[in-house]
Structures are given as structure tokens and as C-alpha cells.
Amino acid sequence: MGKELKELRELRVAAYAVCVRGDEVLLARWVSRDGTRRWTLPGGGMDHGEDPYDTVIREVEEETGHTVEPVRLLGLDSMLRSSREGGRTVDFHGVRVVYEGRITGGTLRPEADGSTDLAAWHRLDAVPGLDRVELVDVGLDLWRRRPADGRAERPPATS
Template sequence: MDLRLAAYAVCIEEGRALLARAVRPDGGKTWTLPGGRVEHAEDPFDAVIREVAEETGLEAVVERLLGVDSRVVPAAERRLPGRPALQNVGIFYEVRITGGRLRPEPNGHTAEPAWTPLPDVPGLSRSSLLDIGLALARTAPATGHVAPVPVGGLIEH
């Protein structure tokens, strides 16, 4: 089984969430939160700030830790044929934007970042990570954990 440690930013301002439209390995696109893999020896706190800057062009500061999500993506559901199952451990932070200018990631996997009205999110083709992050921000559970989000329909791994 592959293991991926990732840090994700949840930024909600004026009823809108900062989202990133990721380009999947198969060429499709899906909406998700800004964030991604924690590099070797990198602190997840630093990784989330780096990822926001890379994927959106915006400068962010961490306001608080929201929680941690661990999910297993079965090998048959991965978009990379021939790869084993993946355990993704995601650390979610609430962030605040302090500067920069919204732009796509140069030479990266983010086609477009966008401020999206929260009522529009359920109608988007999106990663389950987006729903997890928004649920953590909305409910602020003391445990830092919310129930798994089932995939299917507009929600994918």
C-alpha cells in the first residue's frame, strides 16, 4: 500500500471558499482544496502555506488546525493503473489570505483556482477532501475528525 501525507488549506471568506481545480492523471478536472503532498522533512504547517502559494498565487497564514482525515483508496479506484491501494493522511488547516494575486499554478497540476460561493459547492464535480475540509470548518469537532464522505456521483477520491 502506498502512503501519502498531505496538508490542505480551508479558506472561507465572505461566504466563498478558495478552491483549486486539479488536473487528474487521466486529463479530467476536479475541484479540491489547495494543498498537497508534504515533502520529505517538511513540516505540514509549512507545506500548506507553500501549497497555497504554488497552486493559487496567494499568500496565506495558518489560523488553526482543523483536523486530520485518513482514507484508503482501493487499488481498483486509483487513477494510476497498476498501483497498490493508497492511504492518504490529510491534515486540514484553516488559513487566512494575506496577499498575492489569484492565478493558476505554473507548470503544475492546478488548472485554475477560484473563490466559489459555498452554496455552489454541492453541484461541483469534486474530491471528497473538499467535503471533509468544509465539514471540519463548519463543525469544529473537538476530536478533529468527521465521518467519512462516501464517494460516488459528483464526489470522487
């Protein structure tokens, strides 16, 4: 057999919504493979052939029970991460399309059998105290700044 593959490259494109209503933002609680739970923006991976606009509508409904209207493209976030799995390096590249979303209907509920286990509205001023993924800060920054080039600014790494 040929040379064993030592590095795996993975690209994931996903779409997320920043849904702010008054002084609250809608978040979903993501459950990692190891069981860690952290708040994130509602959204997720695109299916092959799916438009990101349609992805965010589908994902917000799946994860929160709400129907959403994407009203504005806020920007894109590109992140790189490397990890070790099964004796090889996984070089992960995530491209995240972030929309401003307006809730138009539905009833708040948790996702059934998915990657999230809870959905809730949180006060914007309480977000810094939440156990959350970096995407929440990236999305809220895009929502506040509305950069003309749509480029997200990565928050500084914390230790």
C-alpha cells in the same frame, strides 16, 4: 529472482487549507492523470522533513498565488483506496492535515506546470453543484463542525 511483488503499499501525507472569505471558499482545479478536472482544496503533499504547517503555506501559494496564514488546525482525514496498476494492486493510504487558512496577500492566479490548472473563489452555496473531490466536502465539514477530536467524518459514498 525472488517472488514478484503483487501488492504495493503507498502512504502520502498532505496538508490543505480551507480558506473562507465572506460567503466564498478558495478552491483549485485538480487535473488527474487521465485529464479529468475536479475542484479541490488548495494544498498537497509534504516533502520529506517538511512540517505540515509549512507545506500548506507553500502549496496554497503554488496553486493559487495567495499567501495564507494557517490560523487553526481543523483536523485530519485518513482515506484508503485500492487500485490496479501494471498487474499489481496498489494499496494507497492518504493522511490529510486540514487547516483553516486566512488569506494575507498575493494575487489569484493558476499554478504553472503543476497538478492544478485553475484557482477560483466559489460561493459556499454553489459548492454542492461543482464537480469536486471528496476532500472539499470533508474540509468544509471540519470547518463547520470544528470537532474537538479533529476527526473528519467521511461523507456517504455516492453512486
